[in-house]
Amino acid sequence: MTQKQLRIKINGDTYLMYEGQSVLEACRSAGINIPNLCYLEGVSRRASCGICVVEIEGARTLVRSCVTPIREGIEIFTNTGRVRKARHTNIKLLLANHPRNCLECDKNRQCELQKLSDDLDVRDTSYPKIRKKHYDIDASSPSLTRDHEKCILCARCVEVCSQVQSVDAIEIAERGMEAHVSTFFNKGLDASECVNCGQCLLVCPTGALMAKHETGSVWKAIDEPGRHVVVQAAPAIRAAIGEEFGFEAGMPLTGTLAAALRKMGFDRVFDTQFTADLTIIEEGNELISRIKNKGVLPLITSCSPGWIRFAETFFPKLLPNLSTCKSPQQMFGTLAKTYYAEKMNIDPSKITVVSVMPCTAKKFEARRPEMNSAAEYWRNKGRRLPGGTRDVDSVITTRELADMIRESGIDFARLTGEKFDEPFGISTGAGTIFGATGGVMEAALRTAYAELTGKSLKDLNLKAVRGMGGVREASVDINGLTLKVAVAHGLKNAREVMEQVSKGKSPYHFIEIMTCPGGCIGGGGQPVPATTDVREKRIKAVYSEDESMPLRESHKNPAVIALYDEFLKEPLSGVSHSMLHTEYSRRDLYPGI
Amino acid sequence: MSPEDLISRSAEKHGRERKNLIPILQDIVRENSYLSEEAMVSVARELDISPAEVYGVATFYSFLDTKPLGKNIIRICKTIICYMHGQDEVIRAIEDRLKIKLGETTPDGEFSFLPTNCIGHCHKGPAMLINDRVYSSLTPETAVRAVEEYI
Structure with missing residues (x-):
């Protein structure tokens, strides 16, 4: 069906636009920017900020372009004195209640409100503050903080959530002057349904939502004499870090990333892709074992910590469906303080494990009480590590890493590419694609196929599980078994898939779920903006990186093979279970109610 | 009737769609005088929406109270018309008489003194409600006398 076209006028010029478009969308397609602070394409049109006002011929008042549909013959004016004056006034009203301590704000220079005030040349902030009620900063979450004082009530966070x-x-x-974004009874994010994904902070136009910072503890570890600081970088970092340094989105910068981490002073520069490969071996074998032994199916991936918390909160009955595999981040932390410490003869209490993650929920994951298998390992060997030892000590986001690179005085754009260190820097293309939605599934199928048939897939590119469709499904024939799989990203899509599982109507053997739209490349720790277009470019970077790798199947990773020979023995072995697997527990919200 | 019974009966009567949220909350307030945390979570479960959403709606409306209140509820209009007619002096007079601030309940539980949005008596401001009765064109003196009718 072809959409009806309408003839409209913008600032005197005639355009053909599609029926159903808003004035704002039509103006943007015509190349005319309409500033706004609350509209979010495809997600939110609350029309709360009042910045996107335009004049319409014949209309008595200015209209908010985000919620005004175009009609045949409409005449729009976006740049009149009246429009400019109204935008000025509305920004000044927002600034009246907004703190002016931009230097102290995490969003300094990345704040939409700050940028817009500058773009529209608003210099006069003489309106008095009228919002009187004060709310304390909500710092209850291990991942995010919320500061009501900086909130302009655009409600993008509410809509995304x-x-x-x-x-x-x-x-x-x-309401009115007392209105504020709140969890249930203002109990704080950590006591709420929040899964720590950070999609809210990616769209926050101010510094009202911020990620918890851990750069201080990382510098402290690097600076401490005698401390052996190892860093792991997640697959999605290399596909996005360039955006922080002026590169176009979609430029894979793996070598540059490794070089920067080394120059910052980390003692060993490792790659989470190594443990992504390891995850595939364990999870692939778990899938085969569940199919052969009639275990609980569908098996569902477990590497996305926001998704884990979502399942623990909303689908506690289906926790047995989740793979017991820890995420690559946590497998890495455990192995760094056990296998690696022993192999290199380093005192495990002197090792600090730092993760660079595209994810705010990884900060929460590293603090889960059960994520201290290394301490357990050494206790069984009669050695006590210092109290409070975690497998992963600090988790920083891509944005925090960029801050640290800048602080180090490293000219990122001019670095010559380097390699990750051995042994945990060796990885395959299967590990790389963990960063994109569908990647874990594709990596698992490459290995499961080889495991069951003894030979590699003819075409390693399983295009059926790629793309940005909310829920995608595929069937793969392996030795007479038709393996049915599904991939979902974004928790609304995950909920849909899980409700099917809940009703016992899921036709799948294996489901991949990623918390964030686009997968890890769209995580809450990634550079801003993270529009759909940017996410798609990062995904392209991930697949191009995969294609450039000499090895593209996890089971061919020589460092993983050596790890099994020297330490784990075999997939799903006793050692594997105590080191690489975990368990989940239902999360009862609002206890006692 | 237990709170759960009340809520499920009310949901049965009004329906379990999002649009039925306000009548259900009104039923609970009518029966229990306020919306407790427990009640809001039950309503959220009954309608399959989030507790935060129920909380958002409950706190938006002045007449959906979210904490326990006194036996008599004084609601004074806080909007601009009543303000321009001397609402401030009236508030101060009632605060002095009851020895509590606006928004508080007397220690003996006899009175709660709350601000409310427009109650439709703009032409005779300042206006207030005590329980269901309207008192308008108030002065500090008439307001105190109205309160004293309930002591």
Whole structure:
């Protein structure tokens, strides 16, 4: 069906636009920018900020272009004195209640409100503050902080949490001057349904939502004499870090990333892709074993910590479906303080493990009480590590890493590419694609196929599980077994798939779920902006990186093979279970109610 | 009737769609005088929406109270018309008489003194409600006398 076209006028010029478009969308397609602070393409049109106002011929008042549909013959004016004056006034009203301590703000120079005030030449902030009620900063979450003072009530966070993630942890409470974004009874994010994904902070136009910072503890470890600081970088970092340094989105910068980490002063520069490969071996074998032994199916991936918390909160009955595999980040932390420490003869209490993750939920994951297998390992050997030892000590986001690179005085764009260190820097293309939605599934199928048939897939590119469709499915024939799989990204899509499992109507053997739209490359720790277009470019970078790798199947990773020979013995062995696997528990919200 | 019974009966009566949220909350307030955390979580489960959303709606409306209140509820209009007619002096007079601030409940549980949005008596401001009765064109003196009717 072809969409009806409408003839409209913008600033005197005639355009043909599609029926159903808003004035804002039509203006943007015509190359005319309409500033705004609350509209979010495909997600939110709350029309709360009042910045996108335009004049319409014949209309008595200015209209908010984000919620005004175009009609045949409409005449729009975006650049009149009246429009400029109204935008000025509306920004000044927002600034009246907004703190002016930009230097102290994490969003300094990346703040949409700050940029827009500058773009629209608003210099006069003489309106008095009228918002009187004060709310304390919500720092309860290990991943995020919320500062009501900086909030302009655009409600993008509320819409993303609801429309994209179906988590609904936050809503606007009270009204008028007292209105504020709130969890249930203002109990704080950590006591709410929040899964720590950070999609809210990616769309926050101010510094009201921020990731918890851990750069201080990382510098402290690097600076401490005698401390052996190892860093692991997740697959999705290399596909996005360039955006922080002026590169176009979609430029894979693996070698540059390794070089920068080394120059910053880390003692060993490792790659989470190594443990991504390892995850595939363990999870692939778990899948085969569940199919052969009639275990609980579908098996569902477990590497995305926001998804894990989502399942623990909303689908506790289906926790047995989750793979018991720890995420690559946590496998890495455990192995660094056990196998690696022994192999290199380093005192495990002197090792600090730092993760660079595209993810705010990874900060939460590293703090889960059960994530201290290394301490357990050494205790069984009669050695006590210092109290509070975690497998992963600090988790920094891509943005925090960029800050640290800048602070180090490293000219990122001019670095010559280097390699990751051995042994945990060796990886395959299967590990790389963990960063994109569908990647874990594709990597697992490459290995499961080889495991069951003894030979590699003819075409390693399993295009059926790639792309940005919310839920994608595929069937793969392996030795007479038709393996049915599904991939979902974004928790709203995950919920749909899980409700099917809940009803016992899921036709799949294996499901991959990623918390964030696009997978890890779209994580809450990634550079801003993270529009759909940017996410798609990062995904392209991930697959091009995969194609350039000499090895593209996890089971061919020589360092993983050596790890099994020297330490783990075989997949799903006793050692594997105590080191690489974990368990989940239901999360009862609002206890006692 | 237990709170759960009340909520499920009310949901049965009004329906379990999002649009039925307010009538259900009104039923609970009518029966229990306020919306407790427990009640809001139950309603959220009954309608399959999030507790944060129920909380957002409950705190938006002045007449959906979210904490326990006194026996008599004084609601004074806080909007601009009543403000321009001397609402401030009236508030101060009632605060002095009851020895509590606006938004508080007397220690003996006899009175709660709350601000409310427009109650439709703009032409005779300042206006207030005590329980379901309207008092308008108030002065500090008439307001105190109205309160004293309930002591």
